[in-house]
Every structure is written in structure tokens, then in C-alpha cells.
Amino acid sequence: MYKLRGHHLFCLLGYRGMGYSEEYVKNMTKLHQTLRNNPHTYIQIVNEPDHLCEKYPNSGKYHCQDAHIYERDAAILKKLGLQIGEILQWRNIEAAVRNRTVPADIQVVCETCSWRSYGVCEEGIQEMHDGKRLREIN
Template sequence: MYKLRGHHLFCLLGYRGMGYSKEYVENMTRIHQTLRANPKTLVQLVKGPDHLCEKYPNSGEYHCQDDNIYDRDAVILEKLGLHIGQIVSWEDIESSVQQHVIPSDIGIVCETCSWRSYGVCEEGVQRITTGNGLWEVK
């Protein structure tokens, strides 16, 4: 079971192998590909740092404790109809995305995210809403 915070659910949808450091990318790729290959994998929704934050590079301000990130987590969980402490399968998260999210939501919910300009998260939401699952990342 993975512990994930709200906004990382959206990050995983758009993930294409980019990240903050080699170690971060390796960790995110492993988690992403596990969820892709095994959508029944359980996820516990947590408040604050999660399994992805564990590998965030220690290079100054700790992004994972920023108030704006906590706010984004809460907005995304609310949008998906999920809550902190809940344990759900990845396929149930994808189902919530299909029911409650459209690609243009990324521009609103993730307005201040530095990764948004790549457009991959909107594409990831589109993939999920059409039943295509997560991208393959090698």
C-alpha cells in the first residue's frame, strides 16, 4: 500500500518521467508503474508528506510542507469525493477522476504548480477519462 497526498494523485496522472532529481524520478516511476500495472494496489490518502515526498531533494525550502500544497491537496481530494485517512484502490481513484474531473480543471486546481506549463497533467486526465489508464513510463 502506498501513502499518497491529494495533489500527488493528479501528478501521477500526468507523470512522464520528469522530476526534481534522479532519486525522485526513480521513486515516482516505481510507484507510477506499480499503479499502472496493478490498479488494485491500495492507496492510503494522507495529510502531508507521503511516499513521493520521501525522495524530494533536500535543497533548501521543503516544498512538501508548504501551505499552498496542503490547500491543493484538500481541493483535489474534495473534487474527487475522497478524504484523508481513506484507503482506496488506484482503480477507484481513476474512477473518481472519470466521474469528477475534466482536463481544464488542472488549470484551476493546479494554477500555481510549476509543472502545469508542460500540459502533461491535462493529457493524463484525458487518458483516464477515456479509460486508457496511466502513461507507460520507462
């Protein structure tokens, strides 16, 4: 079981193999591909630094504890209808994305995210709506 915070649920949809450091990318790719290949993997929703934050580079300010990150987590969980502490399979998170979001939601709930300008998270939500799974990362 993996522990994930709210905004990382959307980050995983848009993940394309880029990240903050080589160690971060390696960790995120491993998790991403685990979820892609085994959507029955259990996820616990947390309100704290999670499995992905563990590999955030120690290069100054630790953004995983910033207030605006917690606000983004809460907004995404509300949008998906999920609760802190909930344990569910990744496939159920994908279903929540399909049933409760649209690609344009990224422009609002992820307004201050530096990755938003790439457009990949919107693509990820659209791909969920199109019945696709997470992309394969090479």
C-alpha cells in the same frame, strides 16, 4: 499500500518521467508503474508528506510542507470526493477522476504548480476519460 497526498493523485496522471532529482524520478517511476500494472494496489490518502515526498531533494526549502501545497491537496481531494485517511484501490481513484473531473480542472486546482505549463496532467485526465490507464514510463 502506499500513502499519497491529494495533489500527487493528479501528478501521477501526468507523470512522464521528469522530476526534481534522479532519486525522485526513480521513486516516482517505480510507484507509477506499480499502479499502472496493478490498479488493485491500495492507497491511503494522507494529509502530510507522503511516499513521493520522501525522495524530494534536500536542496533548500522543503516545499512539501508549504501551506499552498496543503491547499492544493484539499482542493483535489474535494474535487475527487475523497477523504483524508481513506484507503482505496488505485482503480477507484482512476474512476473518481473519470467521474468527477475534466482536464480543465488542472488550470484551477493546480494554478500555481510549476509543472502545469507542460500540459501533461490535463492529458492524463483526458486519457482517463478515454478509458486509458497510466502511461508506460521507460
